Amino acid sequence: MTRADPTDTTDGTTEAGPRMTEPVTAGPAGLPDDGPVLDRHPGLRYFRARLGGTTLLDVPAPAGGARIAAKCEFENPTGSVKDRVAYALLCRAVLEHEGPEPLKLLDYSGGSLVRSFGQLGRITGIPMRFAVPSTIPESWLRQITASGVRVDPVPVERGIAGIIDRAFAVKAEDPSWTLLHQMRNKANVAVHEWTTGREILAQLDGRRPTHWVAAIGTGGTLTGVARALRREFPELVVVGNTPDEMPYGTDGPPNGLTKFAGSGGLGHGVRQPFVAGLAADARHRSVEYGGALDAMVRFEALTGLRIGTSAAANWQVAWETAASLGPDDLVVTVFPDAGAAEEWERAYARAAS
Ligand SMILES: Cc1ncc(COP(=O)(O)O)c(C=O)c1O
Numbered sequence: 030m031t032r033a034d035p036t037d038t039t040d041g042t043t044e045a046g047p048r049m050t051e052p053v054t055a056g057p058a059g060l061p062d063d064g065p066v067l068d069r070h071p072g073l074r075y076f077r078a079r080l081g082g083t084t085l086l087d088v089p090a091p092a093g094g095a096r097i098a099a100k101c102e103f104e105n106p107t108g109s110v111k112d113r114v115a116y117a118l119l120c121r122a123v124l125e126h127e128g129p130e131p132l133k134l135l136d137y138s139g140g141s142l143v144r145s146f147g148q149l150g151r152i153t154g155i156p157m158r159f160a161v162p163s164t165i166p167e168s169w170l171r172q173i174t175a176s177g178v179r180v181d182p183v184p185v186e187r188g189i190a191g192i193i194d195r196a197f198a199v200k201a202e203d204p205s206w207t208l209l210h211q212m213r214n215k216a217n218v219a220v221h222e223w224t225t226g227r228e229i230l231a232q233l234d235g236r237r238p239t240h241w242v243a244a245i246g247t248g249g250t251l252t253g254v255a256r257a258l259r260r261e262f263p264e265l266v267v268v269g270n271t272p273d274e275m276p277y278g279t280d281g282p283p284n285g286l287t288k289f290a291g292s293g294g295l296g297h298g299v300r301q302p303f304v305a306g307l308a309a310d311a312r313h314r315s316v317e318y319g320g321a322l323d324a325m326v327r328f329e330a331l332t333g334l335r336i337g338t339s340a341a342a343n344w345q346v347a348w349e350t351a352a353s354l355g356p357d358d359l360v361v362t363v364f365p366d367a368g369a370a371e372e373w374e375r376a377y378a379r380a381a382s
Pocket of ligand 1: 139290
């Protein structure tokens with residue numbers, strides 16, 4: 030049986046139940062006003078104070094080619110780019126929630142967004158429930174469950190579509206959960222457009238970015254930053270990066286192969302709606318998991334900095350892109366996190382073998 034497109038909103042319903050019919054657009058209006066949310070949950074101020082404002086770092090690049098600058102998102106409160114998204118989604122949900130029942134948040138995550146929400150749940154007391162892949166690193170799972178998030182593991186073979194379906198099934202069984210649906214929630218793109226992207230613009234120091242490389246999970250980072258950069262640099266080339274084991278838009282079904290973190294195609298030819306709708310002219314590259322692990326070790330040897338598998342895959346694609354360009358060009362990319370302990374064990378074991 031061909032699976033239903035997990036992101037399809039055309040008829041408002043799916044196998045799993047009703048869908049949000051949010052138009053996939055973003056703009057200043059898409060970024061929730063956090064003022065009233067901070068008034069209601071003052072503890073969020075400490076998270077907010079450490080959110081964003083991350084370093085744009087010049088990183089090793091091929092000799093004679095373009096330079097590479099990377100946005101160091103591991104500097105965020107839980108060490109992930111998804112802290113920005115979690116904060117924006119939470120603010121939007123709090124602002125739009127209509128009682129009388131207390132707000133309870135439901136979504137799906139490869140492992141990063143749910144860690145961010147774990148911390149936000151501790152601060153706000155809002156109950157959280159997340160569908161996650163069964164292969165989520167053990168150290169992350171311990172952290173997530175300790176923070177009080179209820180976790181629904183889904184067999185990894187079902188891929189991203191499987192965790193989305195599971196969250197929709199929970200919503201269908203118990204409509205009292207507010208489903209965030211990060212792959213279609215306009216606050217996801219908006220937070221990258223109005224924070225990550227705008228920060229990069231302010232950090233370029235007169236340099237002109239020619240290429241923007243980012244891994245695609247929901248495509249929020251790729252698309253939001255592309256929108257911000259293209260307002261000033263319309264010629265910017267957008268390069269999406271997905272695992273070789275499950276590339277963007279692949280016709281194949283989801284599979285259980287290990288992939289670089291937080292990213293991947295959806296299978297059955299389905300494309301992430303943000304990317305398909307807002308960066309239709311994007312180029313696409315893919316990186317094998319083993320290659321990403323090797324790049325982590327190589328990058329650490331060159332810089333002393335630890336980056337995760339998706340960051341290493343982005344650096345790899347940025348390097349290949351930069352090699353075909355000249356010294357006046359600038360490839361901007363993102364380092365979403367610094368990697369789980371389990372990924373580092375695998376990377377070192379591979380390097381030693
Ligand atoms: C480690 C990591 N890298 C990359 C991404 C992709 O980010 P986006 O969802 O904005 O496409 C994610 C998303 O969860 C992630 O967790």
